[in-house]
Amino acid sequence: MAVTINTLREYKQKGEAFSALTSYDATFAQVVSEAGVDVILIGDSLGMVLQGHDSTLPVTMDQMIYHVSSVAKGNRGSLIMADMPFMTYGTTEAALENAAELMRAGAHMVKLEGTDWMTDTISALSERGVPVCAHLGLTPQFVNKFGGYKVQGRDEHAAEMMIEHACELEAAGADVLLLECVPAPLAARITQAVKAPVIGIGAGADTDGQVLVVHDMLGITTGRKPRFVKDFLADTGSVQQAVEAYVKAVRDRSFPAEEHTFKA
Ligand code: KIV
Ligand code: NA
DSSP states (O other): OOOOHHHHHHHHHHTOOEEEEEOOSHHHHHHHHHTTOSEEEEOTTHHHHTTOOSSSTTOOHHHHHHHHHHHHHHOSSOEEEEEOOTTSSSSHHHHHHHHHHHHHHTOSEEEEEOSGGGHHHHHHHHHTTOOEEEEEESOGGGHHHHTSSOOOOOSHHHHHHHHHHHHHHHHHTOSEEEEESOOHHHHHHHHHHOSSOEEEESSOSOSSEEEEOHHHHTTOOOSSOOTTOOOSSTTSSSHHHHHHHHHHHHHTTOSSOGGGOOOO
16 A cells, blocks of 8 residues: 555654655666655755765756656655755745655645745645645755754753744644654654654654655765765665665664764
8 A cells, every 4th residue: 555644743753763765767766665664755965976066956847857757667656755955945935846746747745945934835735735744953955054064953052942843834734754863862852743744864763754865875976975874785686675674674673873873
C-alpha cells in the first residue's frame, strides 16, 4: 500500500521510526522504494551532489521538475517529497505557483526551509491541498546568513526559538517537520512538542524518522564526511542491500548511534 501522510502519522502514534532517503532519478527511486523506504526526497542537495555547486542556491524550478518527474516514474509506493528551491517561495503567490508545478510533476508534498515568516505561505499551501514539510535548524539555503554549515540551536535562546517556530509552523498547517543538524536533546523536545511527524538528519535518534542523502549512505561522499553520515554499503554487498540495511537500522533505532549525533 502506498505511503501517505496518514502512514507517517500512524508511525508517530505507534512510536515506530520511519526512513527517508533522497533520490534524483528513476532507478534510485525504484531501488529505494522497493527496499521499503517510506519517503523519497528530491532534495535541492542535487545542486551539490549532481551538479557540483558548493551550495544549493543555484538549483532552478525546471531542474527540480525534471528530477521529480524522473523519480515519480521509478517510485513504487513511497511518499514523494520535493524541495522548493531557493527563493521560489519568497512570496505566497510564488509558492503557490511553484508548488503546483512540483505537484503536477509527481510530488505528494513540498519542503520549505525557514521559520515563522513562512506561516502564511504554509497555510495557503495547506488550505489549497499541498502538504508541506517545514525544514528547520541547519537550512542550507541560509548558508550565507549562517556564515557556513553549522549546527543550529546550540544555546538555550536559539533552542527555545526553534521549539516556538516548530509549534507555529505546525499550527499554520505543516504536516511534517524536518530538523537538520541540531543537538539531539533539542530534536527530542521538538518531536515531543508537535503532533506532526518529525524527520531528522544529524538530529539524533529520537526524531520520528530519519533521512540521509543517498550518495552519503552509499559511501560516495566527496569531500569531508559529515558526522551524521554512515556508509551502509561498506558492510553489505550491493546498493539494494545497503538501502535495506539502512531501513532496518532506522526501524530498530540502531542508526543514528552516538557517534552520528550532536549532543549539544
Ligand atoms: O536537499 C536535501 O537533500 C535535504 C536533506 C538533506 C534533508 O534537504
Ligand atoms: Na534540501
